[in-house]
Amino acid sequence: AVKILGTRKLRHYMLTRLTYEGAEGDRVPAWLLVPHGKPPEEKWPAVLCLHQTVTIGKDEPAGLGKNADLAYAHHLAERGYVTLAPDYPSFGEYRTDFTKSKFASGSMKAIANNRRAIDLLCNRADVDASRLGVIGHSLGGHNALFTATFDPRLQACVSNCGFTSFPKYYGGKIDGWTSDRYMPRLKTVYKLDPKRVPFDFPQVLAAIAPRAVLASAPVEDDNFAVAGVRDCIAAAQPIYRLLKAENHLQVSYPKCKHAFPAEARKVAYDFLDRHLKKPR
Numbered sequence: 302a303v304k305i306l307g308t309r310k311l312r313h314y315m316l317t318r319l320t321y322e323g324a325e326g327d328r329v330p331a332w333l334l335v336p337h338g339k340p341p342e343e344k345w346p347a348v349l350c351l352h353q354t355v356t357i358g359k360d361e362p363a364g365l366g367k368n369a370d371l372a373y374a375h376h377l378a379e380r381g382y383v384t385l386a387p388d389y390p391s392f393g394e395y396r397t398d399f400t401k402s403k404f405a406s407g408s409m410k411a412i413a414n415n416r417r418a419i420d421l422l423c424n425r426a427d428v429d430a431s432r433l434g435v436i437g438h439s440l441g442g443h444n445a446l447f448t449a450t451f452d453p454r455l456q457a458c459v460s461n462c463g464f465t466s467f468p469k470y471y472g473g474k475i476d477g478w479t480s481d482r483y484m485p486r487l488k489t490v491y492k493l494d495p496k497r498v499p500f501d502f503p504q505v506l507a508a509i510a511p512r513a514v515l516a517s518a519p520v521e522d523d524n525f526a527v528a529g530v531r532d533c534i535a536a537a538q539p540i541y542r543l544l545k546a547e548n549h550l551q552v553s554y555p556k557c558k559h560a561f562p563a564e565a566r567k568v569a570y571d572f573l574d575r576h577l578k579k580p581r
Contacts, residue, residue, distance in 0.1 A: 302321060302322035303319055303320070303321050303421060304319060304320045304321075304328070305317060305318075305319050306318040306319055306320065313336060313337060313378060313379045314334045314335055314336045314337060314378040314379070315334070315335045315337065316332060316333075316334055316363070317332070317333040317334075317335070318330075318331075318332060319331055319332075319333055321387075321417060321418065321421050322417065323410075323413070323414040323417055324404070324410060324413030324414050324416075324417060325402065325403060325404075325410075325413075329387050329388065329395060329414050329417070329418070330358075330359065330387070330388045330393060330394040330395050331359055331385055331386060331387035331388065331418065332359050332360070332362075332363040332365075332374065332385070332386045333383070333384075333385050334363065334374055334375065334377075334378035334383065334384045334385075334386075335378070335383050335427065336378055336379075336381055336382070336383070340381070340427065341381070342429070342578075342579050343429070344426075344427055344428055344429035345381065345382060345383045345427055345428055345429065346381070346382050346383070346428075346429055346432035346433070346434070346573075346577040346578055347382060347383040347384065347385070347422045347425075347428045347429070347432070347433050347434070348374075348377050348382045348383075348384050348385075348433070348434045348435065348436055348573065348577070349384075349385050349386075349387075349415060349418055349419060349422070349433070349434070349435040349436075349445075349448070349455070350362040350363075350373055350374035350377070350384050350385065350386040350435075350436055350437070350441075351386075351387075351389070351415070351435065351436070351437035351440075351441030351442075351444045351445050351448070352371075352386065352388075352389060352392065352393075352437070352438075352440070352441050353371065353437075353438045353439035353440050353441050353442075354392075354439060354440045355392065356392065356393075357392075357393055358388040358389060358392035358393020358394070358395065359386040359387055359388045359392075359393050359394075360393060362374035362375070362384075362386040362441075363375055363386045364376075370560060370561050370562055370563070370566070371438055371561055373436055373438075373561070373566065373569075374386040376566065376570065377436070377570065377573070380570060380574075381578070382573075382577075383422065383425065383427065383428050385418050385421065385422055387414060387415070387418050389407075389411050389440065389441075389444065389482075390407050390410050390411055390414070390482060391407065391482045397410075397482070399481035399482065400481075405485075405486060406481075406483065406484045406485060406486060407480070407481055407482035407483055407484075408444070408447060408483055408484050411444055411447075411448075412444075412447050412448050412451050415435075415444070415448040415452070416448070416451065416452050419433060419448075419452055419454055419455070423454065430454065431456070432456065432577045432578070432579075433454050433455050433456055433457075433577070434455060434456060434457035434458065434459070434573050434576070434577050435448055435449055435455050435457075435458050435459070436458075436459040436460075436461075436569065436573070437459070437460060437461070437463060438461045438462055438463070438561050439461075439462045439463065439524070439559065441463070442460035442461050442462055442463015442464065443460065443463040443464045443502075444463075445458050445459065445460050445463065446458060446460050446463060446464065446502070446505050446506070446509070446514070447505065449509045449512065449514070450505055450508045450509055453512070455512065456512055456513060456576060456577065457512065457513040457514075457515075457572070457573055457576035457577055458509060458512070458513065458514045458515070459514075459515045459517065459569045459572060459573060460514070460515070460516050460517065461517040461561045461565060461569065462517070462518070462519060462522050462524065462525055462559050462560070462561070463516070463525065464502045464505075464516070464525055464529075464530065464533065465502070465518075465525040465526045465527070465528075465529030465530050465533070466495075466501055466502060466503070466529035466530075466532050466533050467495035467498055467501050467502075468495045468496075468529070469526045469528055469529030469532065470495075470525065470526065470529065471526075473495050474493075475487055475493055475495060475498075476488065476493055479493070501533070502529075502533040503532075503533045503536035503537045506533060506534070506536075506537035506540075506550065507536075507537045507540040510537070510540045510541050510544050510546060510549070510550070511541060511544040511545070511546030511549055512546075512549065513549040513550075513551075513572070513576045514549065514550055514551070515551045515552070515553065515568070515569060515572045516530060516533075516534060516551070516552045516553070517552075517553045517555065517561070517565050517568065517569055518530040518531075518552060518553070518554055519554070519555050519556070519557045519558060519559065519560065519565070520554050520555070520556055520557075521556070521557060521558045522558060522559045523558060523559060524559050525559075527554065530552070531552075534550065534552050537550060538550060551572060553565065553568045553569075555568075
């Protein structure tokens with residue numbers, strides 16, 4: 302149920318503003334970026350691009366914000382991917398009343414909306430539905446992991462500054478995850494106690510196995526402590542080994558703060574190319 306609201310022809314791709322029907326029948330605003338010309342391999346690979354906690358929402362990955370480092374939908378479209386950048390509920394143009402949602406959390410609503418976004422990509426005649434990925438920074442980073450957990454059509458996932466273990470998130474002070482737009486049950490049900498929460502990110506990573514995951518975890522990230530990322534990777538690695546996919550769980554430790562600089566993006570984009578582009 303896609304509605305086209307406008308298109309712009311840019312140098313390397315067509316930029317389309319649209320809405321699609323979300324999980325509750327509401328309209329999710331998004332940017333679609335489609336490279337010009339004929340795809341080199343019959344159809345394009347595609348990547349769902351999920352934004353951080355930022356007022357402008359989808360505009361940032363689409364290259365319409367001020368931070369060029371986070372314009373990954375734009376970068377990947379230039380690189381030969383169809384990209385789709387939706388608004389997370391309550392950001393950008395997506396007005397959301399969480400009290401009227403059928404979902405227990407904003408995180409689950411976003412996951413359901415993202416699965417509809419993947420439907421949109423799969424239904425495009427110019428997209429190869431066997432070569433789909435997802436990428437995100439910060440909020441988009443764990444949103445990408447959650448979406449890949451629930452949707453096996455995603456063959457590659459990149460999470461930049463997206464997670465740490467709950468006990469090492471500000472020393473176990475997980476209140477920052479608990480607004481209505483994220484996971485309020487961490488407070489209302491699990492009383493902000495990481496030991497009571499029935500999952501952590503090792504389980505999220507393991508649930509995606511044997512599909513490809515890259516965790517980009519800056520060593521100076523003051524939001525998602527790198528020590529907790531190391532713990533999660535170490536805990537999930539045996540599952541990947543068991544499934545004979547040890548090389549599909551990758552981690553990069555760029556020397557920066559809570560950011561996605563050029564050197565980190567190169568690792569991420571090369572990772573997506575390896576898993577989503579056919580060998581020449």
